[in-house]
Amino acid sequence: xxxxxxxxxxxxxxxxxxxxxxxxxxxxxxxxxxxxxxxxxxxxxxxxxxxxxxxxxxxxxxxxxxxxxxxxxxxxxxxxxxxxxxxxxxxxxxxxxxxx
Amino acid sequence: xxxxxxxxxxxxxxxxxxxxxxxxxxxxxxxxxxxxxxxxxxxxxxxxxxxxxxxxxxxxxxxxxxxxxxxxxxxxxxxxxxxxxxxxxxxxxxxxxxxxxxxxxxxxxxxxxxxxxxxxxxxxxxxxxxxxxxxxxxxxxxxxxxxxxxxxxxxxxxxxxxxxxxxxxxxxxxxxxxxxxxxxxxxxxxxxxxxxxxxxxxxxxxxxxxxxxx
Numbered sequence: 001x002x003x004x005x006x007x008x009x010x011x012x013x014x015x016x017x018x019x020x021x022x023x024x025x026x027x028x029x030x031x032x033x034x035x036x037x038x039x040x041x042x043x044x045x046x047x048x049x050x051x052x053x054x055x056x057x058x059x060x061x062x063x064x065x066x067x068x069x070x071x072x073x074x075x076x077x078x079x080x081x082x083x084x085x086x087x088x089x090x091x092x093x094x095x096x097x098x099x100x
Numbered sequence: 101x102x103x104x105x106x107x108x109x110x111x112x113x114x115x116x117x118x119x120x121x122x123x124x125x126x127x128x129x130x131x132x133x134x135x136x137x138x139x140x141x142x143x144x145x146x147x148x149x150x151x152x153x154x155x156x157x158x159x160x161x162x163x164x165x166x167x168x169x170x171x172x173x174x175x176x177x178x179x180x181x182x183x184x185x186x187x188x189x190x191x192x193x194x195x196x197x198x199x200x201x202x203x204x205x206x207x208x209x210x211x212x213x214x215x216x217x218x219x220x221x222x223x224x225x226x227x228x229x230x231x232x233x234x235x236x237x238x239x240x241x242x243x244x245x246x247x248x249x250x251x252x253x254x255x256x257x258x259x260x261x262x263x264x265x266x267x268x269x270x271x272x273x274x275x276x277x278x279x280x281x282x283x284x285x286x287x288x289x290x291x292x293x294x295x296x297x298x299x300x301x302x303x304x305x306x307x308x309x310x311x312x313x314x
Contacts, residue, residue: 006186006189007186012179012186013179016176016179019178020175023171023172026306026307026311027164030311038311038313039311039312043308050303053178053300054296054300057179057292058292063127064120064124066124067124070124070127071131074130074134077134078141081135081138082145085146086149089149090149
């Protein structure tokens with residue numbers, strides 16, 4: 001019906017295996033003392049898992065540029081929300097006007 | 101295509117355009133869903149930056165074993181959802197599609213069951229704000245804030261999964277009735293996108309809630 005190629009079953013199973021492996025890895029990393037890299041590593045692994053799901057399960061690899069634009073803009077908006085809010089929250093103490 | 105059951109709405113040139121438009125609409129909807137969860141992720145980020153120790157303490161009260169098992173359950177459910185889309189695209193047989201979809205539903209219900217059991221354990225341990233809150237260690241108020249966010253984020257996620265289970269159950273029924281064929285499977289793919297999105301949200305909730313600090 002659409003012109004998108006069909007991702008073979010074998011590849012879907014492989015992606016699932018990678019996702020389960022990365023889940024095990026993130027739990028192992030939890031028990032390793034990584035210092036300040038603790039949270040970045042955990043979020044990095046989650047990011048890789050999300051990209052795998054987006055590319056293969058959600059077939060983003062074969063989606064149109066318009067679909068990709070929606071996702072990029074959605075993430076950009078989330079970034080703006082986070083950056084703008086944290087910018088405010090973390091600098092309130094500087095002027096001594098009611099830090100929480 | 102002319103004799104197929106695929107219905108073509110008047111505003112579309114052909115079924116491929118109709119399919120792509122509907123899938124695109126689903127992506128736009130998912131972008132709005134990202135904003136909904138994004139608001140909660142932002143609240144979480146602000147308060148974790150303010151009270152890192154209380155959040156680490158709260159995180160230690162979560163059951164990582166159940167959390168990771170649930171992650172695996174949801175990943176495998178996503179695999180079956182992807183296989184369902186694959187099956188709907190490549191074969192007109194009803195049973196394989198219905199089986200993939202019902203496996204997705206079953207794993208979704210298992211996830212909610214494990215999540216419910218975790219909530220029950222929190223209740224027994226006095227870790228549920230308002231209903232039963234007995235934690236009296238250091239920074240009790242801030243730890244309670246962590247648990248408010250924990251219940252809000254996992255609760256909204258569970259609600260999404262509950263809706264997903266309803267949708268995929270309906271798809272299973274319609275698949276058994278022979279509604280989906282390689283030239284008309286758009287609802288299966290749309291629901292699949294929603295299911296995978298809910299999976300991705302959980303994949304971020306695992307490190308943010310369960311894996312803060314040892």
